[in-house]
C-alpha cells in the first residue's frame with residue numbers, strides 16, 4: 001500500500017487520484033485506487049474451515065511478499081463486489097493459467113498473479129507534429145588524403161592502418177584550416193570523422209617540428225574529452241596515426257586508473273595528452289611533473305558536453321594552467337551539437353576562430369568557412385541539429401506500466417527472432433542499468449529461455465577494469481544488447497550497432513542527437529527508437545523544434561513479436577488467426593505472462609526487491625533533473641508511482657522512497673516550494689518534507705542535481721564505487737565544482 005508520512009487530509013476523486021490538501025499547498029498525487037484500503041468488512045460470512053484455509057493462504061502470500069494479491073482482491077470486491085464463488089472461480093482460473101505457464105511459481109505456496117497491465121492506463125494520444133525538413137549533411141567528398149599536403153607516411157598510415165582513403169566533408173574543411181594555424185569551432189553530424197579532422201593536423205604539425213619532438217618536451221597537444229571510454233578511443237586513434245612517428249608519444253589520463261601509474265607516465269613524458277577534465281585538474285593540482293609550457297594545441301572534443309556537465313570550473317582550471325605558461329596555442333572545439341555554451345567558451349579561449357559547420361541547405365557549398373559571429377540569428381541556427389541521413393528514427397508511446405514488457409518484446413524481436421542486431425539501450429541511472437541487466441539476463445537470457453541472448457552493461461558506477469572490458473567486448477561483438485547510461489552517449493564509435501533504444505528519454509535534444517549517433521555512422525545505416533509515455537509526447541515537438549522528425553512505431557506491433565515465442569503463450573483461448581481483436585488479446589496475455597515472469601523474479605527474494613526499489617528511486621531522482629523548459633513534458637508530478645513501480649517489476653508502489661537522494665553521499669531534499677520554483681515536487685519528496693531539515697543534509701536545486709548526477713556518471717573516477725572502498729586511507733577534499741572526492745594522503 002502506498003503510504004506517506006505526512007498527515008494531510010485525503011479525499012479520493014472518482015478518477016482514482018488522491019487529492020491532499022494542507023494549509024500551505026495543495027498537491028495532486030497519482031495513486032491508483034488499486035492501492036486503497038481493504039474493504040474486507042463487506043465480505044459475506046464464511047465457514048470456519050474456509051476462514052482457516054484463507055488465513056493459511058494469506059500467511060503464505062505474506063511470506064512471499066505478495067500482499068498485492070489481497071489488495072487486488074479487496075479492490076475487485078470494492079469495485080464490483082462479486083460473490084464469493086465468483087471470486088474463487090476467478091482466482092482458480094488465474095492460478096491454473098499462471099501455473100500452466102510457469103509451474104515454478106507454485107513452488108513456495110499459492111500462485112502469484114499479476115495485476116492487469118492493460119487496464120487503467122492513460123489513453124495513447126494522437127500525435128500531431130509540425131512538418132520538419134531534416135537538415136542534410138553530405139558525409140564524403142571525392143578528395144583523397146593525398147590531396148591534403150600531408151606527410152606521405154601519414155597518408156600511408158591512414159590508408160593501411162586506419163583503412164581510410166576518401167576525405168569526409170568535415171575533414172576536407174577542417175584539416176587545411178588547422179594546418180594553416182587558425183583556431184576553429186567545428187560542427188558536423190555524429191559519425192562524420194571529426195576525430196581525424198583534428199588528429200591528422202596535430203600529428204602532421206608535430207612530426208614537422210624542426211628539432212624532433214622528444215618525451216622531455218612534455219605535452220605539446222592536450223585533448224579533453226568527457227568520458228573515459230572516449231579518452232581511450234581517442235588515444236588509440238593517435239597511437240595508430242603515430243605509428244610512423246615513433247618519437248611522438250601519446251598518453252591518456254582518465255579516472256579509474258591508478259594515479260601513481262599515470263604520474264609515472266607523465267614524468268617519463270607524454271607529447272599528446274588525452275584526458276577527461278576532472279582527471280586532468282586532479283593532476284594539475286597534485287602532480288608536480290605536469291608542465292604545460294610547451295602546449296601548442298588544445299582540443300575540446302564534445303565541447304558542449306564538457307560545459308553542460310558542470311565541468312566549466314574544471315576547464316577554467318585547465319585554461320588558467322595552460323595560459324600561465326607556454327607559447328601561443330591553437331584551440332579547437334568540436335561537437336555535433338554546438339550550442340550557446342560553446343560559443344561562450346569560444347569567447348574565452350579561442351583566438352579569431354574559423355567556424356566550420358558542415359550542415360545546411362547548401363550542402364554543396366562545402367568549402368565555405370566563416371568567422372564565428374555573435375549574431376543571435378546565427379546562434380539560433382546552431383540549435384537546429386543534423387542527424388545521419390540513413391538513420392531511421394522511431395517513437396513508441398507506451399504507458400508506464402507496459403514499458404518493461406515493451407522493451408523486453410522489442411529486444412526479443414531484434415535479438416531472438418531476427419539476426420545480427422546489436423542494440424544500445426539508454427537508461428537514466430546506474431542503478432536502473434544494473435537492475436535491467438540482472439533482470440533481463442535472468443529472465444530473457446536464462447539457460448531455459450534464450451542462452452544465445454547476451455546483455456552487457458556500462459555505467460559510471462562500475463570499476464574501470466570492468467568498464468574497459470565491457471567496452472572492448474561490445475565493440476568486437478557482432479550482436480547483443482548494451483544497457484547503459486549516457487556515459488556511452490558521446491563520441492563512442494562502436495561498430496555495427498543497428499538499433500539505439502532510448503528507454504528513458506534524454507534531458508535535452510542535444511543528448512538525443514548524440515545517443516542516436518551511436519548508429520548510422522560514417523554513412524552506414526541504423527535505426528533508433530525512443531520510448532515516451534502518453535504524458536511525455538511533448539518531447540516529439542521539442543525534437544521537431546530542432547529539425548528532428550520521428551516516425552511512429554505502434555505499441556501493439558512491438559508486443560506482437562511475443563506471438564513468435566510460445567514461452568509466453570497465454571491461455572490459448574484465441575486461436576483465430578484472422579481476428580485482429582483475438583490477436584491483440586493473445587498478445588496482451590503474453591505480455592502479462594512475461595510481466596509476471598519479471599515480477600516473480602523481482603519478488604523472489606528481499607535483495608532483488610531492494611534492487612528494484614533502488615532502481616525505481618534512481619529513476620525518479622533522475623526524473624527531477626529535466627531542465628525547466630522541459631518540465632511541462634517531464635514532471636515528476638505526472639508520474640504514476642504505482643505504474644512506474646510496475647516498470648521495475650514491483651507489484652506495488654514502495655514506501656519510503658526519496659526521489660532526490662544524491663548518488664554519492666547525503667542527498668538533497670526538496671523542502672519548500674518557495675525556495676526554488678524549479679524544484680520538482682512529488683509524492684516522494686513531499687513525503688520527505690518533514691524530515692528534510694535533518695542536520696547535515698545538503699540541499700540542491702534541480703540544476704545542481706543534474707550536475708551532480710551527470711558528474712557522477714562522467715566522473716574522474718575518484719567518486720562513487722571505486723573511491724568508497726578506499727575511504728579509510730583517504731582524506732576528503734573538494735574538487736573544483738565543490739563535489740566531494742577522495743584524495744591520496
Ligand SMILES: Nc1ncnc2c1ncn2[C@@H]1O[C@H](COP(=O)(O)OP(=O)(O)OP(=O)(O)O)[C@@H](O)[C@H]1O
Pocket residue numbers: 162163164165166167168171188189190191192193194195196335336490491492493517521522
Ligand atoms: N575519411 C574517412 N573514411 C572512412 N572512415 C572514416 C573516415 N574518417 C573517419 N572514419 C571513421 O568513421 C568513424 C566515425 O568517426 P569519428 O568517431 O571521428 O566521428 P565523429 O564525427 O567524431 O562522431 P561523434 O560526433 O559521434 O563523436 C570512425 O570509425 C572512423 O574511423
